[in-house]
Amino acid sequence: MRRQVFITGLGSICGLGRTVPDYWAALTAGHSAIKPLTGIDPDVKIRVGAALTGFQADQYFGANELPLLDRFSQFAVIAAREALVDAGLENNTPVTSEAAAIIGTGCGGKQTDEETYLQLYKQSRSRVHPLTIPKGMPSAAASMVSQHLGIKGPVFSIASACASSAHAVIQGRMMIQSGLVDVALVGGTDAPFTYGLLKAWEALRVVSNDTCRPFSIDRSGMVLGEGAAMLVLESGEHARQRGARTYAELAGCGMSSDAGHITRPDVDGISTALTRALGDAGLNADAVQYINAHGTGTMANDVAETEAVHRVFGAHAQSLMVSSTKSMHGHALGAASALELVATVLAIDKGLVPPTANFTGPGEGCDLDYVPGTAREHGIEAALSNAFAFGGLNAVIALRACDS
């Protein structure tokens, strides 16, 4: 029999709030962090985002620590610290020294890279800062989490674009199930508000210029966000032995790849991931009450995701609550699915479903209950969290209430 895996700690930082309680309060109030971006080059057409405005790294880190911490690493360490404390674990203890840390990122240390390239390409400088590599490398956040928290087990980074942190969660669960570790800190981080990345997203023509309205008739695209979210995963016996609080069981995971179009979502691929997650968790489709949707607010995603839910859930699809919290925290890329998993965990824990903000009425092909505008009290026994990345990389995570 496979080991059970539970979620015993949560941490997050994003435009909606710098701690999990603040994040949850804003989510369930239906607040959106999407605002006009400040300090952005006038040349950038993307004008809105869910940024961490006013964030000051020196409130969290010493001057001697900052030279190695790109913004995406800062977010990762802040969220990781909160998750560890929330789990009742301490830094540099026997538990953390044996633990794993798997950190997803879609972008890596872009702030560091772009500042460097600006100096080389535009300012004609011939030398760059010697910490450019260790600060900007995609695995820097994982290394910084390891260093700051004393995590000495398997530590690495996972990159699968917008599903990065879902894949990180799944990898952590597999390590616990295999018996390799008892505790895994998993999640993701990204800080994509850099000139080059914004220009690249602009070129894709999928970013809205006003706000993110998932599943709505007048939706106009995704809106970028930034931040990090981390979860402490723990084997059932380890959690029981130390009397840990368990938020939910990480009951199952489903992964698939479209092997098709590089950006267009594929109903078959999404359906396969959903079906595999249910099967892995041993859940009947009608046992699920809530899905935290990938819900980017693009024309293509929202129709494909809705169709896949119908295909997999049949008549039960009409009974499901399906919300996209990206309408509030934006699309934080490599952090997105971890932020959304935290929201899904708390929806189970609190019996409260966060809404889809900015909903203006169902778009064509979007006919599910998207929990528009207002959070809904509802006991949840089982829930899914969806992540469907560019490149056709799909990951669905199934959660079950601890007392189910």
Place this chain on the structure above:
Amino acid sequence: MVEAVVFEVIASHIKSQPEAITREMPLEALGIDSLGAITILYELEDRYDIEIPNEVFDSLNVVNDIVVQLEQLLANKASG
């Protein structure tokens, strides 16, 4: 002059004061590891617009080594 700049850059890097630095101090004792040393050299290269070769980096043990090497490189630069 070079000594004052080296002391200033080192002090800034280790969050200390230039007056607390002496030529005899081992870099290791100042808490300067290899990453710290390359960062200090980078700042000195930038300040003087010179290239400090990797061989020089390998020979640095005490603060005086940086001062001497830098003075030599600046003399070479001045003589063309």
